[in-house]
Amino acid sequence: MLRLHDCAFSGNAYKVRLLLTLLGLPFERIEYDILEGATRTPEFLRLNPNGRIPVLEFEDGRVLAESNAIIAYLADGTRFVPADRFERALVLQWLFFEQYSHEPNIATLRFWVTHDLIDEERRPLVEGKRRWGYAALDVMERHLAGRRYFVGERYSIADIALYAYTHVAGDGGFDLARYGNVLGWLDRVAAEPGHIAITKV
């Protein structure tokens, strides 16, 4: 059986849990206390030298890290990746956008706020993360004008990757009220058959 090295509150891990569930693939979870450095042990670093969950472990012992690489692998050849080559590249465009412009700002602030981690070192970084997080939401809001999903008007892993931390952005103090297109898209994703909440582990 597939084994997911996981953390219940992680949006990156949730992307994988959500897609595995939508695909009907059974998996077992290993939960890590990332606040206690559980992903920095020599044992875990053999799975992912970068010391982070999620990691997907296959029955033959191979391992794959990086949430968006994992969901791209799992979705290959399924309805969650477009058949059209250019649309597949557009999906990659949004996966890279998520990791460069969205997650480092919105997910990081959520983590700091919800775990009360804003100390002297982090405080000066908060304003920039807030500004760039809103800039990412602005990009999404403009893109979703007149569109139901991010690519090709169909639910894809681009939506899964961006949903993971957008729907909980409020935890980090982001106000989504002025993002009507984003809010409509969040509702559509949550209404997809087989959808699970981030809290479902």
Ligand SMILES: N[C@@H](CCC(=O)N[C@@H](CS)C(=O)NCC(=O)O)C(=O)O
């Ligand atoms: N780019 C990576 C980021 C993974 C990541 O940041 N994981 C966090 C939890 S969301 C983690 O394991 N942190 C523990 C640590 O850094 O020690 C991905 O998308 O999978």
